[in-house]
Amino acid sequence: MIIERLSDARGRVRAGWLDSRHTFSFGSYYDPAWMGFGCLRVINEDRVDPGAGFAPHRHANMEILSYVLSGGLAHQDSTGGGGTIRPGELQWMSAGHGVEHSEFNASKTEPVHFLQIWVQPDRLNAQPAYAQPAAVEAKDGEFVLRASRDGVEGGVPIRQDVKLYSLGLAQGTQARRSLESGRMYWLQVAQGRIEANGRVLQAGDALGFADESGELLLTGSGDSVADVLWFDLPVVG
Incomplete structure (x- = not known):
């Protein structure tokens, strides 16, 4: 089964300083058809005005990853973790039994x-x-491993049987990925334009694969280098 989630069909929340697109149900956006994909529960694409951000708030029992596309995101949390996340960086916070954190645009003049x-x-x-x-x-x-279960294969040590890769695709460049029926996969186009087995995908578009086997051919097809995330996920009931 191949699931298509197009950018314009996602939920959208605007709150003055925040413009957010929700791939799955989150906060005030609720769609029972989009509650997640396996253990992948949230992909929010956020744009935050200069100097604004999310005040301290609490989470528990969730693996939270932040991937900056442009600008800088300032993070602080109750574990002592903190810093500014820049493009190309993937930050991991495991909320565990409970953690309080905040995220703000690190710039007073540019959006993040x-x-x-x-x-x-x-x-x-x-x-x-x-x-x-x-x-x-x-x-x-080239697929670059950014996260894996407990970090044993590289990347940040996410606490789930997940492998997360990032991939850059310039126009005409191709990359291949094998699909196994015993796994689930999620392809998220973060920036740019690609083709996936001939299907055109723009920034914000995604495909989910469940009980599929074979090979996926990805081709860069935009004027700029596409930024793609690939999630290799366990099958869950």
């Missing part, structure tokens, strides 16, 4: 554009944790 991603963990009430490794330089046509 980022994705916030939530993954349901494979354990409950663990010790909260935080990591913000250095930015990864995208290599054209």
